[in-house]
Amino acid sequence: MPAPRYDALIRARWMITVENDGEVLENHALALKDGKIAALLCPADATEAQQHAAQVHTLDHHVLMPGLVNLHGHSAMTLLRGYADDLALMDWLNNHIWPAEGKHVSDAFVYDGTLIAMAEMIRGGTTTINDMYFHHGAVARAGIASGVRTFVGCSILEFPTGYGQNADDYIAKALAERRAFLGQERVDFVLAPHAPYTVSDETFKKVITLAEQEDMLVHCHIHETAFEVESSVAEHHQRPLARLKQLGLLSPRLTAAHMVHLSDDEIELAARHGVNVAHNPASNMKLASGIAPVTKMLAAGVNVGIGTDGAASNNKLDMLAELRLAALLAKVGTLEPTAVPAATALRMATLNGAKALGIDDKVGSLKAGKQADVIAIDLSALETAPLFDPISHVVYAAGREQVSHVWVDGQCLMQERELTTLKTDDLLARAEDWRARIQARNA
Template identity: 75%
Template sequence: MSQTQYDTLVSARWIITVEQDGEVLENHAIAIKDGQIAAIIPASQCASISANQRLELGHHVLMPGLINLHGHSAMTLLRGLADDKALMDWLNNHIWPAEGKHVQDDFVFDGSCLAMAEMIRGGTTTINDMYFYHAAMARAGLASGMRTFVGCSILEFPTNYASHADEYISKGMAERAEFLGEELITFTLAPHAPYTVSDATFRKVVELADKQDMRIHCHIHETADEVNNSVKELQQRPLARLQQLGLLSPRLIAAHMVHLNAEEIDIVARHGVSVAHNPASNMKLASGIAPVQQLLAAGVAVGIGTDGAASNNKLDMMAETRLAALLAKVGTLDPTAVPAATAIRMATLNGARALGIADKVGSVKVGKQADLIAIDLSALETAPAFDPVSHVVYAAGREQVSHVWVKGRCLLDARQLQTLDEAALKARGEDWRNRILAR
């Protein structure tokens, strides 16, 4: 009987599987073949295993790659442009005007590549994005090797990309057609928010999502003003309106969801809606603290997102995961809220559930695709290591991510990017800075 020849065999001190909260395998290896996790093997048996490449990580955690459930990657080129502003001031008086002057295909491609390089170096393997010039975002995903969900933004008012809602939809669907068959590229429908999208457009989005089997990605209940203005103008809260329009379903990924009452949490759970929690962005824009513990207790799949670098400044999913755990504790005055294992599940398997890919990624399991990261815990800052699950959430930083694989392909090897040119990305970023300042 012939022995299986694996592509890669990665041995590590600890494997956090996320199959069960807190499950850790000590001194095991993951065998990768044809992009999949083919076997999980005790280190004592590895000597007899045949593999084209062997990697021994004696002080590392191996775990599923992090899933950034809400981002605007191209906005990395606007990082730090308008800090310390209220959300609507930030959007209306700073971000939207800057985008109107600069956003085009090359802006989106360059900004997205820069963002993806940052995310890969921080252990993120999947991005659920929302922006314009969707083909450029998809090309960046292919260039980087990241698993990329491309959100086709839909609004009622004109931007550089389109003039009205129907044009946003038609252009987005045409760009989607270019990338059908690309396994790592998935398009979603991304109506921006209840305050920028009409009832008629939301109905079209629901119909199209059902017809094309697409996810829907939308900002909802981000600020108190959003909710209060809806009540004042429409005599109902945004979530109630969206429920009437048929938007609430397992297809929907609701970003932010900061201002929810108990009845709304129950509605979200009953409809199978997933939530993208963005702790740093919510803090920086003073939007509030999302009721994450209550959502989780109701059975809602709550994932974690960074939002864009213009409203967060870092695309650091490890930092977001730590913040998610800490904010839940201070928000409920309960130190047991969102323990470390739950926070890791939010950043991995819950995100996969929200995106409909939990059968492929999100945990370490034989048969799933090898979207994996390695985190080096040998640093002074993470010594000693009693509990690797706790350490990943509360002690380790993104600079300790040493290796990243997506579908078995190595995107980061000993902190060195393998698919993107770091020097070229920095140069393009500086060029865009000069162009933005000149305008």
């Protein structure tokens, strides 16, 4: 008997490729082989191919689409979900989050928190996370255990924490932990200077040199609040982006998280230097940071993706919810209902995020030859009926509980809402253990 031509065949009612905005294929199938998309098959070819596939998934009420790319997160902070709510950013950081991290953050804390976050993200259709935190080996191990494509952002600051003493110490640990995971297909390491207000000029220069020498990406919070901008003017006599431009940080290697408070000239500057932006609508709203000028950035040619930020400043790692907010905030922020249409928001959360991470040739859209990072969303629920436009429903109507299947590199991480790489009961027990520990120590 001949070997199967395909490892799996996924037949779906609709397929959103994201290759072309608005493109929806009906009753097509994806053929998977060796972790990649071998072919997109029309209905007749899909029927013929079934006999040549080792597995066949028939999803008659589902939309098939690329996995979501979470362009900015702090996964381990899931263990601080709801810990300090309804506060301004600097109060939240200085008086609540950083003290709590100083007491509790460890390799075990980061591993368990990241595992829980990975499970939540898989259940919501996220297949790639651009993370930023401490204990980078723990983040990488959690990514490997879950199967999620993980960019491990190595936080760099000037002041001591429970993980490092100074900028040089953070950088040394980042490079050492990176070496331990070289060759892991779904894990990459990123230099993550925290923000202009926590990193010196000298350290930024070291990061720029290292990024070039080691061919690494850079991930940084920039222009998140008006206070950050005002403080930079007072201390450095220039706004943060101008300072970073002068230092040489602005380039296609950089993903700038938030970018809420920007002038038109700064938007043009970001576009000219190829800076990528991670838009975090829910976190920006919850911390009252403001509404990022996404419509202007897109019009200027800035590559804008979408992130959740951490669960401590958002409370859920729900990329479908972020999609909806990104589209709606753009409309209300400009008083223009045509700003950021559904297809644009979907591209931001998939192909744009992949481009920022330098992997848009591998993931972010459904195309033969790309890695099989794919999700299925069941649109048969009452909440998504009737259905006229699958793209509209994914962005404006569907909830993460409707994500039924998730594949990364062709590996099924969730089937019919059941995780295959992680155990929900185990993760719930870990979460409860950390809640009790944190509460007891704080008491």
